[in-house]
Amino acid sequence: MDDFFYPRSIAVIGASRESGKVGHSVLKNLIEANFQGEIVPINPNADEVLGLKAYSKVKKVDLAIVVVPASIVPSVLEDSARVGIKASMIISAGFRESGPQGAVLETQIRDIAKRHGIRIVGPNCLGIISTGANMNASFASEYPSKGNISLISQSGAICTSFLDWAADESLGFDKLVSVGNKADVAEAELLEYIAHDPSTDVVALYVEGIDKGREFMRVAKEVSRMTPLVVLKAGRTDMGAKAASSHTGALAGSDAAYEAAFKQSGIIRVNSIDELFDATKAFSRCPIPKNPGMAIITNAGGLGVLASDAAVEYKVPLANFTKETIIALQGALTRESNIYNPVDILGDAKPQRYGDTLKTVLADQNVGLVIVLLTPQAMTEPEETAGLLNKLSLKASKPILTSFLGGKELAKTRDKLKQGKTANFTSPETAVRAASNLIRFREIATAEATESIQIRGAGQKRGALLQIQQVQAEGRTSLTEEEGMNVLRAYDIVTPKATIVTSRDKVVRAAREIGYPVVLKVNSTDISHKTDVGGVITGISTDKAARNAFDQIYANINKRMPQTLIEGITVQEMVQGVEVIIGVTRDPQFGPFVTFGLGGVYVEVLRDVSHRLAPITLAEAKKMISEVKSYPILLGARGRKALDINAIARTIVCVSRISQDFKEIQEIEINPLVVQETGCIAVDALVVVETRDNSLNQSGGGQLER
Amino acid sequence: MDDFFYPRSIAVIGASRESGKVGHSVLKNLIEANFQGEIVPINPNADEVLGLKAYSKVKKVDLAIVVVPASIVPSVLEDSARVGIKASMIISAGFRESGPQGAVLETQIRDIAKRHGIRIVGPNCLGIISTGANMNASFASEYPSKGNISLISQSGAICTSFLDWAADESLGFDKLVSVGNKADVAEAELLEYIAHDPSTDVVALYVEGIDKGREFMRVAKEVSRMTPLVVLKAGRTDMGAKAASSHTGALAGSDAAYEAAFKQSGIIRVNSIDELFDATKAFSRCPIPKNPGMAIITNAGGLGVLASDAAVEYKVPLANFTKETIIALQGALTRESNIYNPVDILGDAKPQRYGDTLKTVLADQNVGLVIVLLTPQAMTEPEETAGLLNKLSLKASKPILTSFLGGKELAKTRDKLKQGKTANFTSPETAVRAASNLIRFREIATAEATESIQIRGAGQKRGALLQIQQVQAEGRTSLTEEEGMNVLRAYDIVTPKATIVTSRDKVVRAAREIGYPVVLKVNSTDISHKTDVGGVITGISTDKAARNAFDQIYANINKRMPQTLIEGITVQEMVQGVEVIIGVTRDPQFGPFVTFGLGGVYVEVLRDVSHRLAPITLAEAKKMISEVKSYPILLGARGRKALDINAIARTIVCVSRISQDFKEIQEIEINPLVVQETGCIAVDALVVVETRDNSLNQSGGGQLER
Secondary structure (H helix, E strand, O other): OHHHHOOOEEEEEOOOOOOOOHHHHHHHHHHHOOOOOEEEEEOOOOOEEOOEEOEOOOOOOOEEEEOOOHHHHHHHHHHHHHHOOOEEEEOOOOOHHHOHHHHHHHHHHHHHHHHHOOEEEOOOOOEEEEHHHOEEEEOOOOOOOEEEEEEEEOOHHHHHHHHHHHHHOOOOEEEEEEOOOOOOOOHHHHHHHHHOOOOOOEEEEEEOOOOOHHHHHHHHHHHOOOOOEEEEEOOOOHHHHHHHHHHHOOOOOOHHHHHHHHHHOOOEEEOOHHHHHHHHHHHHHOOOOOOOOEEEEEOOHHHHHHHHHHHHHOOOOEOOOOHHHHHHHHHHOOOOOEOOOOEEOOOOOOHHHHHHHHHHHHOOOOOOEEEEEEOOOOOOOHHHHHHHHHHHHHHOOOOEEEEEOOOOOOHHHHHHHOOOOOEEOOOHHHHHHHHHHHHHHHHHHHOOOOOOOOOHHHHHHHHHHHHHHHHHHOOOOEOOHHHHHHHHHHOOOOOOOEEEEOOHHHHHHHHHHHOOOEEEEEEOOOOOOHHHHOOEEEEEOOHHHHHHHHHHHHHHHHHHOOOOOOOEEEEEEOOOOEEEEEEEEEEOOOEEEEEEEEOOHHHHOOOOEEEEEOOOOHHHHHHHHHOOOOHHHHHOOOOOOOOOHHHHHHHHHHHHHHHHHOOOEEEEEEEEEEEOOOOEEEOOEEEEEOOHHHHHHHHOOOOOOO | OHHHHOOOEEEEEOOOOOOOOHHHHHHHHHHHOOOOOEEEEEOOOOOEEOOEEOEOOOOOOOEEEEOOOHHHHHHHHHHHHHHOOOEEEEOOOOOHHHOHHHHHHHHHHHHHHHHHOOEEEOOOOOEEEEHHHOEEEEOOOOOOOEEEEEEEEOOHHHHHHHHHHHHHOOOOEEEEEEOOOOOOOOHHHHHHHHHOOOOOOEEEEEEOOOOOHHHHHHHHHHHOOOOOEEEEEOOOOHHHHHHHHHHHOOOOOOHHHHHHHHHHOOOEEEOOHHHHHHHHHHHHHOOOOOOOOEEEEEOOHHHHHHHHHHHHHOOOOEOOOOHHHHHHHHHHOOOOOEOOOOEEOOOOOOHHHHHHHHHHHHOOOOOOEEEEEEOOOOOOOHHHHHHHHHHHHHHOOOOEEEEEOOOOOOHHHHHHHOOOOOEEOOOHHHHHHHHHHHHHHHHHHHOOOOOOOOOOHHHHHHHHHHHHHHHHHOOOOEOOHHHHHHHHHHOOOOOOOEEEEOOHHHHHHHHHHHOOOEEEEEEOOOOOOOHHHOOEEEEEOOHHHHHHHHHHHHHHHHHHOOOOOOOEEEEEEOOOOEEEEEEEEEEOOOEEEEEEEEOOHHHHOOOOEEEEEOOOOHHHHHHHHHOOOOHHHHHOOOOOOOOOHHHHHHHHHHHHHHHHHOOOEEEEEEEEEEEOOOOEEEOOEEEEEOOHHHHHHHHOOOOOOO
16 A cells, blocks of 8 residues: 555656646646656657656556556556556546446456556546655646545545635645545555554545445444544435446445444444535544533524534533533623523623633533634624634644634634634534534544353354255255244244144144144245235134144145145244344345344334344444334333343344354344343244355355354 | 615614714614615714714604613603604613513513504614615624515524625625514514515525414415525524523424424425525525426536435435437437436536536426536636526526535636526535425425315304303313313214213113224213223123123222212223324414324324424315324225325314314313224313413403404
């Protein structure tokens, strides 16, 4: 990676003498940013480009920048490999994003790179900026000042907007990477490198799709406690995702999987480009708050109300001032002021009053950060107030966010604010939103490591595997209920007491052993929807009913599916309690994706579910359970007793483990898992596996992953 | 009202020679705005103020501006009345907002005004601006250019911020009113006057609390189809409302009631001050779209995705282009472009390509409005593009919203955009949000008048009234079930078949007549929670069970409440179906406030409810029902048959009518209303009335309202 960000020598392959061409802009930018290493223009038709000696053939450098037409990029890469170049950034477009022909070219360059051990950034990208190396290896027209922001973006256009916005805000950059089509180097690797660099205080990411989801999560989890990662993911909604596909051809994963991935790896997800800008600014300019209590100071009551509304919306707690603060404010402010939070210092507040109040509030131990609001009223002195805030902000160890609300008259003042360490926003609401992001990072950085649990499964995994392989060998894609239950049991999940009987005589004994009431279910690999063919009878409470039910099931099946082989009848404990569902599917980017919800209308009608990506810790599982809106039902709403939430959480962990252990499993659904005051029981389970052929291709013949 | 906005003569009572004083600023502002009528400074200690002859005593003018200390405002008002002044704007503070003493003063001035027929704006306000009269009757330092925006604000500080923001955006004002404490003139009256003025194209409102809620709704309903009303209501959340009370002492109504009021009267509610600015700008600069289809044109795919995401979030449909448009775009754009919506015209798009694409898209009949996005890339010519868009926008009859995304480099371009009729926003997301507000107004303006239904109630109202008055006369506050049912039946609401029996012998005949199964319930004015004392037995299917139940209820009551007088036993039809709840409470500002939800967990745990203020039309009631998340259950989710939604809607209308007809009724709750495939039945009803004394004070002794 050092070759991309701190190279000692750079070749520009395709350097052009013609102004307006990308090959010209890139070289010009490199020179103008004052890069101190060697710059080598490669151009077979020129002796000199922009005052530098040009070469007709590529020579050994740390970093090659490729700006030639797509069709000759493969041969350029081969040439580069020959002279020993290890890092190549391909700006040229005309690859995967342009259609099938381009996709072929992209596969070619990926193969060449792999063969020769060349690393590639791009193709189809804007370039790389690394201010620490005085390097503008891009065709962006703006070169930023040095600073603590790094940006990783899947869109070059977003880079240029970001740069222009940052210039206006006097914010500086450490590194900027336009990742383009990500033929080789993708977000995960860049994140690992950049977030560890002490010159970066915040990493902003714009992504449309992440290809190596698991790898990304691993890295993000590792660095997100150290450096704030602010991510804008475009293609959030189905309609958005459609546009995403036609744009870069990236396969956008389901947004729920991204949401889970970001949440689980400590990423601060933002919802719009404004919020990306605002959060980046806050992290760039402010310290991290030590506690979440927010204080608000305003010269207009209305703004205080708007900020309080936003505090509720963004879940930022208002600080309760200490007695000392209250007394100090009482002494300093007039009777008409509001000395509680939000502090209304009234419309005639001059800079001094702003300053005194801010000092008092900053000293309060319950205050983690302060929002200062100002409207330009008759007596207000915005510029002087800004000057005073700047001074205080340079000494303060707590974030000071401001909203000086106005337009024309405040233009100069807003410029002045950029000289301090406050961060100014267009409204009270956006200031509070930025505050919520600062607080979110504090939570991520201080979160305690979560518990893990022991699962007996390891020892029995082999048995479960054999079961799955047998099903595959028979060409089936789903396990019978009994087979599914075997897999669950191997992982410590409780299933109902059950016995399979094959004759009428044994039904009663089995039922008595289990204890009435019981359920009778047909057992047959030919039948996948037992209920539909009269293969299930519930609520059996007497010996007579048990015998009748046995006969009835045989009669039903013989009538409706005459050719069916009945392997027996399962006599099962009838379990009562609240029904929940645990399901796992496979997300193409992130792998096993676990869904939880209460059964029946809650899942089917209200779509009241929560999600996580496996693996899931016990603590995460509990959080996941608490996220559904129907959670109070499990807690014992409406006079009922509380149910065993720990048992559900444990089951979620076990299911997530199964889905990780067996790549062959495409889907698991426990529906229902019946939850009781103590414990929970998986009453029915659907397990879908991939067909043997796919399995062989994808996971090496169903071998254990670990 | 004309006296406030188009006076021919103005007195400034408390005009001051001392610069920095409000009495000085106001006079200076009047003069500088070039007011053409007579200006009369009133100051007993000066012959002349700011070059105008000053008078020691007030003389007859159209409008008196009062800037003297609060304590002498009452005498000033008396003086004004004596010389025949009819309109007075009180800028002075020190009234209700400052505590109990101020509140007394405010009551005084209100009484004086009433007695003499003087209208008052304020006190505690910034003033009034009316550009049509060249009048700056405020102490705002900025006087806006003439334009089509009017602002009504409960916060003077928000006015100054708004003015400053508008100046920066080159937006002009028609009228601006800072309403202050609203001792007399409030939003409703101003809205009625201003929205009818053809010089106003959009009214922006900032409110913290509305006192005369019903009046406000009536006016808003009337004008909102004609002029867009954009409202920011502060104190949305509980925490915000707390700040609101300490600010102006306004009693903030429950936000759900405001939400319903705004929805029902065609108001466009916004959620932040940014959105208030943005929506106002869109309405000020753009025509109203004729259909909701949105087209997006972008030079960066990523921005198109972000805009599409926002379109889903803000429920704006993307337009499906006609065949002609597709063919035209195919011809004009390169193969790499995306010609479907969002249209990606690629990073090298020059002004011409922007212009051609925009012309094509504007001509498409499916397109109601267009969003044009631009990032400053290497080949982009932002300023020239802006110029071309300006030209096209001046001819276009469809809204063109833009987001030119950047900072420093785009500053000049953004200024240039202000010369056309486009509206520019800081991001794709905020542009789409503004588009959604334009579309919302189109919906409001074109909504069809809704159906009304006949209720038999009118004829039987007197009977219901007598019933209520009897309960009040007995000193009770809630009706028995039977009394409540009588009221419901008077309004055409179906209740279960029921008979009251007083002897064991008659139970069986009653049950047979009604038809098994039945429910038996104790009847006693002493018992309010029948179930708790064993006074209800359900599921009775045989004669024997009926007799036993009769005995059991007597035994239960005798045991648990020995002193109770049992008036009889109600034998009631047992009704089965899905349970819903309809409730009415009284909101202090808006009156009868109706809540709907499905019974049980849906209301109690999930809080899945919808709200409206009475009166409710049948169409509104249906909408209300469809707004709950559990609505699919009524539609027949999970294989069930659809239930009679019309019957529920009809019941909602009837209940809302009851709550309007009887001010004595504080609360009604039908819980449950059992809904079947045909019809619905109110199985239990709680009706709470106010005690007679309150009733006498508040509603004139329970007389019929109409």
